[in-house]
Amino acid sequence: MSVEMPNPSMTMGQKGDDVILEVKDLKVHFHLDEGRLKSVDGVDLVIRKGKTLGIVGESGCGKSVTSQALLRIVPNPGKTEGEILLKRQNEAAGGSGTGDVVDLVKLDPVGKEIRSIRGGEIAMIFQEPMKAFSPIHTIGNQIMEAILLHRTSDKKEAWDIALETLISVGMSNPEQRLNEYPHQLSGGMRQRAMIAMALASHPNILIADEPTTALDVTVQAQVLKLINDLKEKLNTSVIFITHDLGVIAEMSDEVAVMYLGKVVEYTDVDTLFYGPRHPYTIALLHSIPSVARRSERLESIDGSVPYPMNLPAGCGFYSRCKKAQSGVCNVADIPLVKVKDNHYVRCLFAEEPYTGGDGR
Known part of the structure; x- marks a missing residue:
């Protein structure tokens, strides 16, 4: 297998009119007294017009920090590196309307241009509205x-x-x-x-950071339907961040599975559920309750996401993976590999697709 990032050889203009945001080798590191904390460590994403990209993973994997980096609101002492290429289309928000491409990483986080983009062309639904809204x-x-x-x-x-x-x-x-x-x-x-508030400025991209957290099931369903209906009506692109695979199945066109600050699997939603390749993705699917397996004990993933500071070389999932091999998986960082069209996996044992039958 050859190492290949999602669409690595194409420029923004070659990808077609449907791509409005491309993230290349995004890194968000916090330089602390204890060392360098790598919250996001080399993420590649593609956002298409009118489509939903789901980002899924356990708490602490870097999902929310990734969304903060897209808006350039990473708190100090975080430093953002890489490229966030936005195709500007919203004239009302300061864009030319001609599809000019701007690298958000190069913009001043408090400058005029990023302030016209933040909340204008890219808006965000925060995880806890009670904290996001001003109480006064x-x-x-x-x-x-x-x-x-x-x-x-x-x-x-x-x-x-x-x-x-x-x-x-x-x-x-x-x-x-x-x-x-x-x-x-x-x-x-x-x-x-x-x-x-997020939709009032008619953004081209809407980031939804776990918008159904702490809501009851009925209200969750209403909120998810609302986001889908407004996406269809306004042709808005959505980045939907969650740890719930059931929500991913309902909302997403493409999915990025994150673990320890990296994308470990990237593909369309059907392939993710019916042909996953990464052991972490497969373990997540096994943990979903199923009526067909109601007499079986639910599987769990032993351990937890390691603290992303001063990590050893090798696969971040090594200590929790049933397929891990000493001297192979813990020697060097594992690259993101193309296993077929629009399917990328960060694993040395991703040659054969999983055929366990877990679906939506």
Whole structure:
């Protein structure tokens, strides 16, 4: 097998009009007194117009830090390296509308250009809206702020857009909610308000960082359906971050499985569920409850994600992998390898596809 990153030989212009964001060798390292903490260590992603890329993995694997890097909001002392190539299309948000490509890593994190992109062309639904919203400003003021920054300078028009957006996300009594504070809303309502604020500027890319966390099952289903419906209506690209494979199956077109700051498997959603190659992906699928295997004990993955600091050479999954071989897997870093079209795996034993039959 030859080493090959996702579409490595193509430039942004050669990929076609459907690719609007490409991430190349993204690294986010935190230089601490104890050493260098590698939260994200060489991630490659491709985001296509109107499609959803799911990013899945255990807590601590680097999913949220990856999303922060895309918006250039990584907290100090984090340092971002690599390339984040955005094809700018939103004239209202400061783009030329001609598809100019800009590398977000090279922009000043507090500069004018990145501020026009952040919240304008790339918006984010944060994991905990109660913490993301300001507690001392009304929902209406906070949604209007995004609209005034990226769409219009007229406050009356901004208010009308905010009201229209709340209606579009199915908020009950939207006029009343605009004048209420975050603590006055239920969890589901706050999540809808967060989605409304993210969508108010008509972004080209929407990052959803575990948007259904702490919501009951009924509200989760409503939020997921809402994101899918708005994606279809606005032709918005979505980066959906979660640890729930059931949600990935429902929401995603392509999937990146992350482990210890790296992408260990990257493919389309059907291949991920019916032909996974990486032992970690297979172990995750085995851990999903199934009616067909209700009499069997659920499998678990022994151990936990290692602390990403001063790591030894070799595969990050080595200590937990049933296929691991000493002197092979723990000698050098494992490259991401192409096993077939649009299917990339970071494993030395990924030649044969898994045929265990676990599906959605």
